Amino acid sequence: MISKLFWVVPVASVIALFFAWYFFRQIMKESEGTDVMKRIAKHVRNGAMAYIKQQYKIVALFFLVMTILFAVLAYGFHLQNGWVPFAFLTGGFFSGLAGFIGMRTATYASARTANAARKSLNQGLRVAFRSGAVMGLVVVGLGLLDISLWFIVLNAVYPAAENSHHLQIITTTMLTFGMGASAQALFARVGGGIYTKAADVGADLVGKIEAGIPEDDPRNPATIADNVGDNVGDVAGMGADLYESYCGSILATAALGAAAFIGDTEVQFKAVIAPMLIAAVGIVLSILGIYMVKTKEGATQKNLLNSLSRGINTSSILIVLGALGVLWLLDIQNWVGVWLAMVVGLLVGIVIGKSTEYFTSEEYSPTRKIAKSSDTGPATLIISGLGIGMISTFIPVISVVLGIIFAFLFASGGDLANSKMGLYGIGIAAVGMLSTLGITLATDAYGPVADNAGGNAEMSKLDPEVRKRTDALDSLGNTTAATGKGFAIGSAALTALALLASYIEELKVGIHRLFESTTSYIFPNGFEITDPFQLDNITMGDFMTYFQVHLMNPIVLVGVFIGSMMVFLFCGLTMNAVGRCAAKMVAEVRRQFREIAGIMEGTTEPEYAKCVAISTKGAQIEMILPSFLAIIVPILVGLIFGVPGAIGLLVGGLGTGFVMAVFMANTGGAWDNAKKYIESGNLGGKGSEAHKAAVIGDTIGDPFKDTSGPSLNILIKLMSMVTIVMAGVTVAFTII
Amino acid sequence: MEKYFYFSATPESLVASHLSPYKFGNYLAVGTKKRIKGQAIFFEIDPDKVNWLPWDYIDKKLLPYEDGEPKRSVFLSIYRVLENLPLNALLDLYLVTDDGKVLGLQKSDFKMQKEKIVHLYQQFIPNRTRVASRLSPPEFMKFLTDTSKPVSSPKLFFVELKLNKLAKDPEASLNNLPYTNPDHLRDCLIRLQHLPERPTKTVIRNFKEDLSFRTLKDGFFIGDQETFIFYPFPSSEELEDKYYSWWRSALVHSF
Numbered sequence: 001m002i003s004k005l006f007w008v009v010p011v012a013s014v015i016a017l018f019f020a021w022y023f024f025r026q027i028m029k030e031s032e033g034t035d036v037m038k039r040i041a042k043h044v045r046n047g048a049m050a051y052i053k054q055q056y057k058i059v060a061l062f063f064l065v066m067t068i069l070f071a072v073l074a075y076g077f078h079l080q081n082g083w084v085p086f087a088f089l090t091g092g093f094f095s096g097l098a099g100f101i102g103m104r105t106a107t108y109a110s111a112r113t114a115n116a117a118r119k120s121l122n123q124g125l126r127v128a129f130r131s132g133a134v135m136g137l138v139v140v141g142l143g144l145l146d147i148s149l150w151f152i153v154l155n156a157v158y159p160a161a162e163n164s165h166h167l168q169i170i171t172t173t174m175l176t177f178g179m180g181a182s183a184q185a186l187f188a189r190v191g192g193g194i195y196t197k198a199a200d201v202g203a204d205l206v207g208k209i210e211a212g213i214p215e216d217d218p219r220n221p222a223t224i225a226d227n228v229g230d231n232v233g234d235v236a237g238m239g240a241d242l243y244e245s246y247c248g249s250i251l252a253t254a255a256l257g258a259a260a261f262i263g264d265t266e267v268q269f270k271a272v273i274a275p276m277l278i279a280a281v282g283i284v285l286s287i288l289g290i291y292m293v294k295t296k297e298g299a300t301q302k303n304l305l306n307s308l309s310r311g312i313n314t315s316s317i318l319i320v321l322g323a324l325g326v327l328w329l330l331d332i333q334n335w336v337g338v339w340l341a342m343v344v345g346l347l348v349g350i351v352i353g354k355s356t357e358y359f360t361s362e363e364y365s366p367t368r369k370i371a372k373s374s375d376t377g378p379a380t381l382i383i384s385g386l387g388i389g390m391i392s393t394f395i396p397v398i399s400v401v402l403g404i405i406f407a408f409l410f411a412s413g414g415d416l417a418n419s420k421m422g423l424y425g426i427g428i429a430a431v432g433m434l435s436t437l438g439i440t441l442a443t444d445a446y447g448p449v450a451d452n453a454g455g456n457a458e459m460s461k462l463d464p465e466v467r468k469r470t471d472a473l474d475s476l477g478n479t480t481a482a483t484g485k486g487f488a489i490g491s492a493a494l495t496a497l498a499l500l501a502s503y504i505e506e507l508k509v510g511i512h513r514l515f516e517s518t519t520s521y522i523f524p525n526g527f528e529i530t531d532p533f534q535l536d537n538i539t540m541g542d543f544m545t546y547f548q549v550h551l552m553n554p555i556v557l558v559g560v561f562i563g564s565m566m567v568f569l570f571c572g573l574t575m576n577a578v579g580r581c582a583a584k585m586v587a588e589v590r591r592q593f594r595e596i597a598g599i600m601e602g603t604t605e606p607e608y609a610k611c612v613a614i615s616t617k618g619a620q621i622e623m624i625l626p627s628f629l630a631i632i633v634p635i636l637v638g639l640i641f642g643v644p645g646a647i648g649l650l651v652g653g654l655g656t657g658f659v660m661a662v663f664m665a666n667t668g669g670a671w672d673n674a675k676k677y678i679e680s681g682n683l684g685g686k687g688s689e690a691h692k693a694a695v696i697g698d699t700i701g702d703p704f705k706d707t708s709g710p711s712l713n714i715l716i717k718l719m720s721m722v723t724i725v726m727a728g729v730t731v732a733f734t735i736i
Numbered sequence: 737m738e739k740y741f742y743f744s745a746t747p748e749s750l751v752a753s754h755l756s757p758y759k760f761g762n763y764l765a766v767g768t769k770k771r772i773k774g775q776a777i778f779f780e781i782d783p784d785k786v787n788w789l790p791w792d793y794i795d796k797k798l799l800p801y802e803d804g805e806p807k808r809s810v811f812l813s814i815y816r817v818l819e820n821l822p823l824n825a826l827l828d829l830y831l832v833t834d835d836g837k838v839l840g841l842q843k844s845d846f847k848m849q850k851e852k853i854v855h856l857y858q859q860f861i862p863n864r865t866r867v868a869s870r871l872s873p874p875e876f877m878k879f880l881t882d883t884s885k886p887v888s889s890p891k892l893f894f895v896e897l898k899l900n901k902l903a904k905d906p907e908a909s910l911n912n913l914p915y916t917n918p919d920h921l922r923d924c925l926i927r928l929q930h931l932p933e934r935p936t937k938t939v940i941r942n943f944k945e946d947l948s949f950r951t952l953k954d955g956f957f958i959g960d961q962e963t964f965i966f967y968p969f970p971s972s973e974e975l976e977d978k979y980y981s982w983w984r985s986a987l988v989h990s991f
Contacts, residue, residue, distance in 0.1 A: 213835050464976055684918065687950070688914030
């Protein structure tokens with residue numbers, strides 16, 4: 001019965017990939033429009049491919065080095081499971097593949113969306129949304145396929161039914177593929193984020209501000225790079241990011257499930273496949289939701305918004321019922337409580353989404369207050385934005401706090417001492433949030449496609465009505481994306497917490513492995529075990545005591561400080577990277593305006609490729625240091641300060657990183673929308689003093705919301721993943 | 737090569753050129769090497785209606801370059817040009833955005849609003865003063881070109897700017913009006929409201945910036961005591977539909 005149920009997971013992943021292919025074929029049947037539209041789309045596509053090719057070269061080198069390192073640790077020192085190097089590789093590969101397919105689809109879809117928008121708003125939505133759906137379904141399909149394949153392979157090597165430790169080995173080994181996905185995601189997010197903002201800021205600073213030519217004007221040499229940036233940052237970067245979140249939440253929950261029911265293989269198996277099954281049901285419901293997004297010809301923007309909301313809401317409501325069915329069918333211990341934990345996760349996601357909307361939408365007072373502060377200049381606008389951005393962390397943090405408490409209490413049956421079930425509940429809450437990622441990501445990813453379609457329409461000099469329609473689609477995407485962002489941020493916090501708990505399980509596996517070459521293991525507090533099976537009876541609380549993980553141990557505080565500092569160091573490096581790349585872009589655009597005659601008259605085409613090359617090269621160089629630090633610091637902290645330092649690092653990183661991510665995303669979003677509020681005819685409108693101040697705020701906010709902020713979610717989880725993967729080394733070698 | 741004659745208001749000058757109005761407007765805004773940018777407002781004039789043009793000078797100076805390139809500009813006058821220009825010589829009016837997009841406006845009849853409201857006028861010639869006034873455009877023209885008064889000029893070129901709700905209620909919100917120092921503007925309008933005997937109130941003595949084309953109300957006015965010529969500015973709907981490229985450029989602001 002249980003074995004049969006598991007096969008739903010790979011089947012669902014294949015269904016997702018089939019529908020992604022089917023939607024892709026539908027998009028490709030559409031016309032790309034006029035020759036000019038085709039030429040512009042080709043420019044963008046080539047630029048995006050050149051970027052991704054360059055990025056994958058560097059990432060491949062990194063993966064090669066890390067795989068060799070893991071192989072040495074596994075086969076040379078026997079400190080890791082021998083599957084780790086391969087799991088790490090596949091995680092990175094599938095994550096990269098998801099980003100690549102999504103980006104490729106988006107670059108094919110933009111001109112087609114613009115062409116479809118020539119007919120009607122609804123036609124434009126259909127093509128753009130199908131493109132977003134390809135991204136959403138490829139992410140969940142490949143994610144679940146990778147999980148299924150590894151589960152099948154490892155289950156064949158370590159039959160779960162034979163020994164309850166086998167499932168623990170399977171799930172903790174699978175977690176390492178999460179590190180591959182996280183590393184790939186970090187490179188994609190940081191590199192893509194630097195690229196897109198350098199191009200955007202560069203194009204705006206010279207094009208809009210100095211040369212006085214509008215956005216997406218073909219006379220601006222950086223305009224193609226700007227459009228390429230939407231694809232590499234907002235599509236490929238976001239796809240890899242959510243692939244990592246999706247897999248991370250399922251894998252961490254599965255590992256916690258294996259740990260919670262050690263000793264009872266049947267119940268343990270159910271707990272392990274429960275998050276996978278919920279995700280599988282979520283795929284089917286996402287496809288159902290995608291099909292519900294349709295309107296009649298001549299639909300207004302409100303009709304379209306209702307249509308999108310109908311798709312998302314239906315999937316979300318049905319997943320609540322679907323998960324209830326899955327948990328009932330599995331009949332896992334306290335299944336109602338576990339289900340309620342998942343419902344708590346969904347509610348937390350919705351609350352964070354609404355809070356994001358409240359603090360960043362021009363419809364509400366916080367953003368209007370920021371806009372009003374522009375009356376007195378850019379300084380007050382920036383102070384006001386920073387202040388409101390900081391205040392905006394209150395609701396998300398309290399929501400997550402309540403979510404953690406209630407998910408824990410529901411899953412543990414109200415028993416605070418039952419931490420294994422409680423933590424499993426927290427993991428399930430994260431899985432619940434991301435279970436309908438297929439459709440929520442579709443609503444997120446179609447925005448950049450609509451944005452690019454607008455750029456294509458503008459550069460191809462299509463009827464202004466087409467641009468109005470693509471703008472309407474883009475704006476629609478921004479509204480629905482707020483909820484998606486809430487789920488992404490909330491799930492990142494809960495997943496990171498689940499990963500923190502999984503770390504303990506990974507430590508146990510690491511100590512188990514040490515017994516292959518030794519007869520005893522002495523914990524830092526002097527407690528000695530002589531049989532690895534003693535570990536089964538050690539509770540999480542005992543483990544903390546044995547490893548001296550308590551606040552009176554200065555090593556823990558050292559880790560907390562380093563973890564908190566990492567967040568700021570990472571943000572600083574990525575923001576400075578945007579500044580440096582943008583400066584190079586500004587210099588190049590100025591040079592072209594100065595040296596190439598006929599650009600301003602539109603008689604000579606600018607050298608777009610040079611701007612694309614500057615952003616590509618700049619992003620590749622600049623992404624190395626922050627990404628390297630995110631990986632090396634957890635390794636060094638583990639080696640120097642041991643388990644207490646590593647846990648402190650993760651706690652510091654999670655606490656600071658989560659709040660900082662919310663702050664940066666909301667501040668940048670609020671500045672952006674404050675500018676839009678003024679541009680829509682308030683406080684003097686375009687060209688007013690208030691507008692000048694708002695443009696400055698928006699430019700500062702760009703790297704906040706599109707580079708550093710979104711990368712923090714990945715930083716938090718990547719540090720956890722690295723710490724988990726290096727757990728075997730940490731328990732074997734520690735300097736202090 | 738064909739010869740064109742232009743009366744520029746930014747700054748006041750008379751120019752001869754081989755360039756047609758749209759090319760000339762682009763040249764004025766961004767130059768030949770595109771290292772400059774700046775708004776321009778100019779009229780094309782009918783040379784046959786101007787009896788004082790220095791034809792010898794024009795024939796000598798307005799010659800194509802050796803490589804066949806057209807001569808872009810030969811300045812013919814830079815002082816009291818409007819005063820000396822017969823108004824019937826004025827042809828179309830051209831508005832040029834700072835990145836060189838040109839919009840041509842043609843003369844039309846002016847339909848006066850019956851409603852009594854406060855107006856905001858931006859003068860270009862003879863000076864660039866911005867004035868709030870309870871006078872309608874024809875009344876304002878008469879008022880300032882009445883040479884029997886000490887403060888007057890023989891001819892005047894100005895445009896009316898939007899005041900929206902402020903035209904009736906000086907305390908109303910500014911909303912979409914991007915004027916600098918809005919508190920001062922409001923003070924001027926309130927003062928005008930409280931002093932019924934006063935027809936005008938200076939808002940900005942010398943306006944030094946580029947004009948925000950989106951703040952234009954009905955259009956441009958040029959004339960004297962006898963003649964009142966009106967160049968209507970298209971509605972934003974018409975601009976979006978027919979002159980999108982120019983309008984889009986006009987809405988971009990360089991900071």
